[in-house]
Every structure is written in C-alpha cells, then in structure tokens.
Amino acid sequence: MAILRVKDVSKRFGGLKALTDVNLNVEENSVHAIIGPNGAGKSTLLNCLVGKLMPDTGSVLFDNNSVLGLEPFQINQMGISRVFQTPEIFGELTVMENMLIPIFAMRDGAFRMHAYETIANEKAIVEQAEVMLEEMNMADKREMHAASLSRGDKRRLEIGMCLSQNPRLLLLDEPTAGMARADTNNTIDLLKQIKEERNITIAIIEHDMHVVFSLAERITVLAQGTPLVEDIPENIRGNPKVREAYLGEAA
C-alpha cells in the first residue's frame, strides 16, 4: 500500500514551471529515491510534501490524509520527519539536548507548558535519548555543543533526531551533498542499516544517482519538473532517457 500519494502536483514560481503534473506513490516500508539533475524540482517537490510550499494544483496524501495547508509541525506530528540538505540542528545546544527535543515533541505534542519539571527527572525520555545516541555512535559526544561537531556527525545527529521520533516516513533532501567521499559512504551505510533494522519508509532525494543505486528499491527520475521514468535501480542505470537528462546538465 502506498503511504504517500502525490497526485497531479504542479507548482509555478512566476513564469517558471518548477513542477508539472507530478504523480508519485511511495510504498510503505520501501526506500524510494527521487533523482534528477540540478534544478529539476526535487527540493520544490519535497517542500510541497512537508508544508513549506503550497502546490498550485494537485493533492498530497499521507496515509490517506491530506497534508496540504498544514504547518510543518503538524505534518511532523502525523509521522513525517525531514532531514535537510545542510544539517539543521540546534547548534547552541548540547548533542544530548538535541536528541531530547524530538523525543519530548513526540510525547508531549506541539506545545506543553512543562516549565516546573526538571529534565533530569524525565527518566524514560533521557534513556530513550541515550539509546539513540548509542545507536548513532555519538554517546561520547553527548555534552558537546552540536555546532562544534564535524559535518558528518551533524548529519548523523540530524538523522538520529528524526529516527528518535519513530517516524513512519523519513524524508531526506540530498543527505550527502557537499560531503567528502568517506562521509558520503558512512551516511549511505547508516541509511542501509536503518532500513534493515526498522519498519520505516524512506524517501530520499539525490542529485548523484550512484549514491542511491545500492540503497533504493525504486527510483523516480525527475527532469524539468516532471517524472521521466520510475523503475527499479537496475533498469534506471541503462535507461537512455535518464542519460539524456543528466547529459543535458553536463553540456
């Protein structure tokens, strides 16, 4: 069953058609990659899924509920977590606090006036955060300020923060963009591990198709705002249309 259904979504920026009639289904418990050359509209599509942009036409259903017109925090509370192109974390807070916040958000909802309680007394939540830090191999960095982490660790932390909420859908926007080769491989390995260990649906946006070949079960190729083909990785690799789309970029 498809957990995310994108139907006839179009989006214009002035005269520019960023998305034209995008149709896309993401199956539950699958890894679905959306690839395409720069400017294809990948980030725009993602922003339509998480409440940052409102598409001009079409519908986006998550678990048969429309997400259009909802605020990002409401969409997150429905079970969608997002990893950004450049890691978005709480830089001035410690690694531990970064991990606590999403867990509090999951338990207490979008707002709760818990001003008199003490964090240290929230044993269950602290423990959950510790387990997650262990899982991300970051337990030794728990008292560090998140801003002082390396690029790769920031990415790990952000992914860990999203996972700590047990989301039903994890969205990643070019999670390896601008990373060194080693960090890229680490991130891919981490995502593979997540896929094996959890019941989770992952939708990943990527510019570099080689990054996702070993990870994705289905790949949609986006070019100039419309899906070109959707297939399993093996068939995407040799597809002449896909080559053309990427070649056009290289020219």
Added chain:
Amino acid sequence: MLGLNKKDTSLLIIVALLTLLAPFILNPFPEGSAMAQFNAGYPDLMQRFVIFGIFAIGFNILFGLTGYLSFGHAAFLGVGSYSAVWMFKLLSYNVIPAIALSVVVAGVFSLLIGFVSLRRSGIYFSILTLAFAQMSFALAYSVLSNPKFNLTNGETGLQVYADDPQILQGANAPDLPHLFGLPMRATYTMDVGAWSFDFNAGYYLCAVIMMVVFYLAIRIFRSPFGMMLRAVKSNQQRMNYTGLNSKPYTLAAFVISGMYAGLAGGLMAAMDPLAGAERMQWTASGEVVLMTILGGTGTLIGPVLGAGFIKYFENIFSKINDNVLHSWFAFLPDGLEDAVVFLIHPFIGKGWHLTLGILFMLVVIYLPGGLVEGGQRLLNRLKRKKTDADDAPSGKTEPAE
C-alpha cells in the same frame, strides 16, 4: 534540594545569603568616614537593587532563552505600578492584593502585546514592542487621564488621596503601604561602633520575593520548557520540522517575563505608593536590556548582577559633584587640580549616563558574556595560577594558552 542539582542549589544559597545579609555587605564603611559615600546599604537603594533584579531576571527568560529582544518591557512595569496603586486606592494599603493584581494585569497586558508582536521576529519584533510601549506611555501620560475617565492621573502620577474609598482599610492600619500592619517603611537601625546598618521591612519583603522568583527562574531554565525556549533561539526551522510549535512557547516566555516586570512594578508602588508614566518610557525599557547584557545574557545570575551594578553606579556616580572631586584631588597643584576636575566633570552627576555608556561598550567589546564571563575568566586565571604553582617543582610550566 528543592528539586535543584548541586550547582544550582549552591547558587540559590549564595544569592539568599547575599540578599539577606545585604544591609551588612553594602555598608562596609563607617558612618561619617570619607568612604561612606560608597556605602549602598540604605533601604531605598537596596529595594531598587532587588526590584530591578526581579525585572531583569524576568527579562532574561525572554531575551536570554528565546533571543527575542523586547524594547518595551517597561510598559509592563508601569502597568504593574498603576494596578498596585489602584488597589491601594480602592481596597487598602495592604501590599498583598496590590502585588497580586499587578502581576495578573501585567500578564494579561503582555499576552495581548506579545500576541501581536510575536507575529514578527528579529528587529521587527523589537520595533513592535517599542511601539506598543510608547503607545502605553502616551495612554498613561495623557489619553487615559481626563476629567471623565482618569485612570492614570497623567503628569502628576497616580497616588492615594484622602477621599479614596479604601473599603478594606482598617481603622488602626498604617496610613501607608504595609504587610498586615507592618509598614514597608519600618526600619530598624543597628549601630555597631562607628558602623550603622539599616534593616528595612520593605527591603526584606522584596528580597524574599526575589528569592522565590529567582528559584522559579532556575526551575524554568532547567525544565523541558526552558530547553524548548533555547531551541527557539537556536533553530526555529528545525523546531518546526520536529513537530514543535514555536509560537506558543515564545508567547509563554513573553507573558512570564511580562509578569516578572509587573511584579517589579507592583513592588515599586508598594515601597512608594506612586505610579507615573515615566516608568513606561523607552529609556526604562532600554535600561533592563543594558542590565541583562551587562550582567550576562542567558545566565541565571547575570541579570541580577547587571541590575545591581547599574543601580549602584547610577547612585554613586550621580552623587559625586565637583566639590567632592576637588576634595579628592586637593593634593594636586591648583592648576592641575582644576584640569583634572574639568576632565572628570562630564562623567559624574547628571553625566553619569556617559560613564554607563562607556562601561557598557567596554563590556560588550571585551566581555561579550557580561560580568558573569568576567568572573569566570578571573576564576580560571586564579585556578591556573594555583595549578601552575603546584606544578612548579616538577619542572618548567607551560606558557598559558
């Protein structure tokens, strides 16, 4: 203790000891000695220390945690004072209902102003709060003071008159603010040799209230709510995508800090039953910003230190006049003495704001973390010296940094 960790407990105990023993600590110089003008242990000034401390503690909950810089918090202070004086006029001179109402009214008022101002962030938020505060000032100064509807008594300021209802005022109750019969002005003076120490009822009421609200501030800082407020300051984007609605968090912080300001305003009126519009002026709003930054934004003790620092030096510097200067520099040859006095003159008396400005610039440039950072650096240096001394026999010491 009290649900605090060790470090916070000791901080609270230190603050409690300092405030309770303030009449001694602030009067270290014997009465009548040349240094006596540096004493600060008289009731009026001590009251101001703690009242502005409360104001700054509350302001820091908004500015220090969420990073939203309000330039209009004096409006809540003023509203608190007006509410308190109205309670004196209508009910009685007992300070409890007066203080309670000042907190409630300031809370409602800050909910309204916060709701509108928080639609914007950054500089636009600051400007909105400033605009609201100046509107409140204009309302208090003239609009709400006309023969038909006189809420603020305009330029004269709101005060209690003999023909006010005071329906609950007992026949024997003091004819000035009191706590169940204990007048706020009641002062016991203890003379020890050449020294003299004042123990004032009003000061101790303010001090106890400050300790309570300081404790509450620590609880807020250490709570999940406090962590969310720091998240607002750090990255609202991440916060929204983590399922948190940053608006009610920020608004709650705004209202809490508004209530602290209202409490400070209510206490001011309880110490001196008078409320004037000038309390809402933008300069008063700016002062609490200075106090917080000077002391150390986002730290627990910083705002209290900043408030004490500014109020102390305001008092000392504004008291020094040319005569005092001449007596200080009398040892210099006449021409030189006049020259020195001439040079220092602009920085004292009414010119003390010039001194404050320079101090503020120095702190912001060299100690961005405020007095708290200064204290920490000093401590570190002392510690390093000590370890250096310990290491010395075992060989050459590493150069510092």
